[in-house]
Amino acid sequence: MPYCKECANTRLFGSSKVPPVAPTANGCVSAMLGHFREDGQIESISSVGADKKTLIAARVSPEEYFDLCLSCYSQEIVWTQQRE
Numbered sequence: 316m317p318y319c320k321e322c323a324n325t326r327l328f329g330s331s332k333v334p335p336v337a338p339t340a341n342g343c344v345s346a347m348l349g350h351f352r353e354d355g356q357i358e359s360i361s362s363v364g365a366d367k368k369t370l371i372a373a374r375v376s377p378e379e380y381f382d383l384c385l386s387c388y389s390q391e392i393v394w395t396q397q398r399e
C-alpha cells in the first residue's frame with residue numbers, strides 16, 4: 316500500500332507520470348486520482364483526463380504510477396506490502 320512519509324496519508328494519491336491536461340484546472344496536479352482502501356487495495360481510480368489505457372495500466376501496476384500524495388502534494392511516497 317502507498318504511504319506518504321510527510322503526512323501519513325494512505326488513501327488518496329495521484330501520478331506525476333500522468334500530468335493534468337490543464338495544469339491550473341481545479342488545482343489538480345494529476346490527470347488520475349487513485350483512491351485506496353485501508354487495507355491498501357485500490358478502491359477506485361478517477362480520471363481527470365487520463366486515457367483508458369493509462370487507467371488500466373495503473374490498476375494492474377499501481378506502484379509504478381501512484382507517486383504523488385494528494386493530501387500534501389509530497390512525492391515522498393513509500394510502498395509497503397501489507398496483505399492479509
Ligand SMILES: [Zn+2]
Nearest residue numbers: 319322384387
Ligand atoms: Zn502527504
